[in-house]
Amino acid sequence: MWQHTGMYDPSMRVLTVLELLQARESVTGAELARVLEVSPRTVQRYVARLQDLGIPVEGRRGVGGAYRLKPGFRLPPLMFTGEEALSLALGLRALHLLGLGALAPAAHAAGAKLARTLPDAVRETVEALEGAVQLDASPGVVSVGAALLSGLLGAVHAARTVEFTYTSPQASAMTRRVDVYRALHLDGRWYAVGRCHLREALRCFRLDRMAELRVLDASFAAPPDFDALAYLRSTLPTAAPAAQISVWLDAAPEDLRGRVSVWFTEISAEAGGTRLRAERETLPGFAAFLLGLDCEFRVDGPPELLAVFGRLGARCAAVGRGAPVRA
Template identity: 35%
Template sequence: MTDSPARLLNLLSLLQTPREWPGSELADRLSVSPRTIRRDIDRLRDLGYPVEATKGAIGGYRLVAGTAMPPLLLDDEEAVAIAVGLRAGAGHAIEGVDEASVRALAKLEQVLPARLRHRVSTLQNATLPLTRGDGATVAPSTLTALAGAVTGRERLRFAYRAADGAETKRLVEPYRLVSTGWRWYLVAYDLGREDWRVFRVDRVTDPLATGARFTPRELPEGDEAAYLMRSMTRALGEELELDVTFEAPAETVAGRLPAHLAPVATGPDTCRLRARVTDSVNWLAIRLALTDVPFKVQAPDSLRTHLHHLTTRLTASLT
């Protein structure tokens, strides 16, 4: 193999298999001399790939963890698997999946060949996800379009459906995508309203990047985290003071709740969850029930009432 760039890519693909490769085997695979392999290994190191060499009569090479993340080479099956996983996580806002997942999906889908995009779509369309909360889902293509506009600082047009069903057209400067663990929101400066807005992404349709670049505006208040929290609170609705006790170890309960609901141990087999939340009482009731451990709601009263009504309806359905 005389084409040096092609040979380097093939060498890198082999090294990304988690094993140690003898230099002689690499030379045979690529039809070059061991000396050429040594030179190519040095080139990969210069490009930032941490290739470790072992000493000995035969000697070997393997790719190890470094201080930075170098580009990866993926075969067709690996690329499809990652794209499907990212789509599933992004589309349903699974806990722990945030804007970074959407950016990764946007980058991957941008370079996927048409045949692989078709395979991803086919598998996605044939899969029935089990959703939670109010069942609101987001098309991954919508998320990737928004993420691309945020990253590229590009003005964005889209249609938006308000809570009352009213349809409007918006032109915005997208600032940040925010995941609450069960919904996605877009924080943006609305040029038509000349003010900041928070949009539920599952109500956004037909997003279109205009190509017009912009310089990001400063948020009205210096504390970005505090402003975003207040914006999200207004968008989500009333903030609740949640206080729940569980008859189970804290680690058990924490493993069955979203990351933003973290109980604290009050004993070896008991724990307590106290938090300010903006989740709906219906969603909270379902999540607490899914912990499958005994619990008691101290507050808020609205959640206690909802649980009472839910229990009454479920009991009636059994008679």
């Protein structure tokens, strides 16, 4: 259903008429009048203006008359509202958050084309809003190749079997043949989910471990309404309840930017240093991270983190004595 455009400038309403005509095979004058909140006679003037610009609008007069674009005529969507332009611009800038930094040159070119299509006022507003936003990828995001992702998505769309070399931590590289039902992004990683011919069962594959993707001629039929995200989540290990961590660090917040993961982490200035609050499922790794920051710190919670440091201290003392240390 169309929504009120909120644009009262006549030129913008003329462009809105064009957008509505491109969205439907035909539109009645009454519908256009209702959406634009103008009279049918005003709609006729907007249509006449489009025709004067060379846009082939055809119409039927009388009760129930409708307008349509000449069959086969289409204009590229070069006119955007401020919100539409901002969403596109921020989306292009945020690709690296999905591990798609390889698309940076294409995103830059697309952004330049977008800027050229915008009216000066809209472009200046979008640039100002972009300048007020800072985006940073978490260290946990894993990059994938643009060509591999594009090839895989094409195979999913065409329902074509793919073959690729797959390397996992548990096994050496081997060739896998898979009917990929969906590709998806979860917790900083890209996955392919589908039926593995080798195992003859559903399997998940990380795209950053794939290489030498080949799209085969064989086709398949994906199960209807397959929920790849639910299946992927069911294969991941059940996480322990996250520990609520509170630590004071003898360092300014600006000195920690880029050194502290942004995932489930908050830092703020406090008492000449930084208060770090975080949620973590495993504490030993976080304890090692704190030791590696090379600044004084105080653990205010949870008690389990203090116990981890106690065990680490005992192991360090054993190393100092030359005694063997077990994992």
